[in-house]
Amino acid sequence: MLWERRLAQNMPHEKFADLDHQMRQQLTFETLLSDISTQFINLPIDRIDNHIEGAQRRICECLGFDTSTLWQCSAEQPRLMTLTHMHSPPDGPTRPTQIDAEQAFPWTYRKILKGRPFTINTDELPAEASRDREVRLHYGIKSSVVIPLKTGGKPTIGVLSFGNLHDTHGGTTENVKRLELVAQIFCNALARKHDGERLRESERRLSLAVHSAGAGIWEYDCQTRVFWASEQAREIFCFNLNEEISLATFELAIHPDDLPGVRQIFSDAVVKGKIIDIEFRVRLGTDRLRWICSRGRPYCKVDGEVNRLLGVSIDISEYKRLEGELKERLTEVEALRRQLEGENHYLREELQKEQGFEQMVGNSKALNNVLVAGRQVAATDATVLILGETGTGKGLLANAIHMMSPRRDRPFITVNCAALPAGLIESELFGREKGAFTGAHARQAGRFEVADRGTIFLDEIGEMPLDLQAKLLRVLQDGEFERLGCTRTIKVNARVVAATARDLAEEVRGGRFRQDLFYRLNVFPITIPPLRQRTEDVVLLTEYFIEKYNRRMGKRIETISKNILDKMVKYHWPGNVRELEHLVERSVIISQGTSFTLGDRLDSSATPNKETEKQDLASIERNHIMQVLRMTEWKIEGPGGAASILDLHPSTLRFRIKKLGILRPS
Secondary structure (H helix, E strand, C coil), X not given: CHHHHHHHHCCCHHHHHHHHHHHHHHHHHHHHHHHHHHHHCCCCHHXXXXXXXXXXXXXXXXXXXXXXXXXXXXXXXXXXXXXXXXXXCCCCCCCCCEEEHHHHCHHHHHHHHCCCCEEEEHHHCCHHHHHHHHHHHHHCCCEEEEEEECCCCCCCCEEEEEEECCCCCCCCHHHHHHHHHHHHHHHHHHHHHHHHHHHHHHHHHHHHHHHHCCEEEEEEECXXXXXXXXXXXXXXXXXXCCCCEEHHHHHHHECCCCHHHHHHHHHHHHHHCCCXXXXXXXEXXXXXXXXXXXXXXXXXXXXXXXXXXXXXXXXCHHHHHHHHHHHHHHHHHHHHHHHHHHHHHHHHHHHHHHHCCCCCCCCCHHHHHHHHHHHHHHCCCCCEEEECCCCCCHHHHHHHHHHCCCCCCCCEEEEECXXXXXXXXXXXXXXXXXXXXXXXXXXXXXXXXXXCCCEEEEECHHHCCHHHXXXXXXXXXXCEEECECCCCEEXXXXXXXXXXXXXXXXXXXXXXXXHHHHHHHCCEEEECCCHHHCHHHHHHHHHHHHHXXXXXXXXXXXXXXXXXXXHHHHCCCCCHHHXXXXXXXXXXXXXCCCECCCCCCCCHHHCCCHHHHCCCHHHHHHHHHHHHHHHCCCCCCCCCCHHHHHCCCHHHHHHHHHHCCCCCCC
């Protein structure tokens, strides 16, 4: 050629020959690169590996390299590299399939992480690359070009290297630039392979999921009005494999009652672009039906017009059958619940009528023994002494005895001996004349006078002062007394029912209660057991109080969970029935809807031991009051105060605190 002749005339022969070689090599490489790049276009991903190794061989032959290796980094641990592609002469060194780059060639690995290509001459490696030199000498590599593999701004995914086993001529600047282009082609091909494999895996998983769920995929072409359906979809609708499914064919399979709804849903999807979500029945022959659930969405053309619908359908016949059976069972359960509620209410009323104790709720053996004793003594005029812890219902039992006695039409007078100041108890019980003491501006009848021919209930009789006990004894023995400030004897016929939370026998031994009065009161003693000794009554009491406060507060609480009932049964109830009632009242207040919500945290682990059971009633009362005081942080009066919780007047509670020797911690 003309330019070759002119160039040859103006330079030495050796330089011309070298330049000619370089230009021919560049032309050959560019042709090779174009050919390789063309081959990778639209190459199936399962053929990419073979083509990479073929391209490695051709590039080594073109540029004079002996070996080429392509290592790919582990996604979890980038320093772990796997040899995925390699070209090497038959007598070349064998490479490991996986290496730890940081251990095998740490100096080289640090340069790879920088992401820029570089060349290595084994004989010229610095001292800090001694480990790299050792590995390279082991594999006989004299020199190499190393190109990190990266896509965009992402981290390095691997490294491509070309090496010489005998000389160092291959690491020229021109070759490095050429190999960068090769590395980019390989990197793009590997990325496409990776994406393709991920897509195939996703398709495989989707296919498996659809098959496992028994779902059938379908597509409706809005122009041809024909369905394409997968084999599973055809099986669900009972269409043959080769049968064309037109819109008319599809509608013929649908139950006539469901067809208008299906048509409307499909019309809304085509015209308005709405999502498809519908359940309907298809006919299988003349007497069989199958429930189908279909869900799908529309897809539009560029102009926004819907041209196809794509969705899935599943057979939900078994689900519908179970749903129907469940509804039937729920209907039966609801009917049984109402029947049991009616029977329970009827039985409770009958039990109360039979016993005559409408307010004494319970069906335990311990409570039944109390009620039997109460019914036996009610018909007589015998003095009754009711014993039991605070909150067990001693007042209710006293009232029930009165209501079942022949005196039911006469007054039932209650006197709380602990609630009255010591200086006023006598005038309250026996009355006073005008001027009997300072402040007595008028004559007043005493409680015993008011209770004439009726019943007087002396609650907390153990709190009565000793100087009044003798006068009370006279009333019990002779039925007579004198008002304060009057010498005239008054005779009354009042039945006495007394109650106490104290152990009166122990009080007698301690000199705090008259022995003769104790014997006079202890004619017919009845002990009400604490609630913890009749836990079978907790459920009935809870239901009773829920009904009571439902009516009072206008609530409609109808259900209480087994978990809550178990907690309430296991709790030891130091405040007995009164504590239970107050808890239910608080809980009804905070409960929303028809479900009962527990208002307090019940600690069932605090069940009293045998030593606690042996404590006298005074100790139990003292411990309970202290527990409530600690809970209210020693607040006595007002909402949430101890007096409100214990259902006592604040002055009564202060009197008991003083009497029981309860001191607030400093």
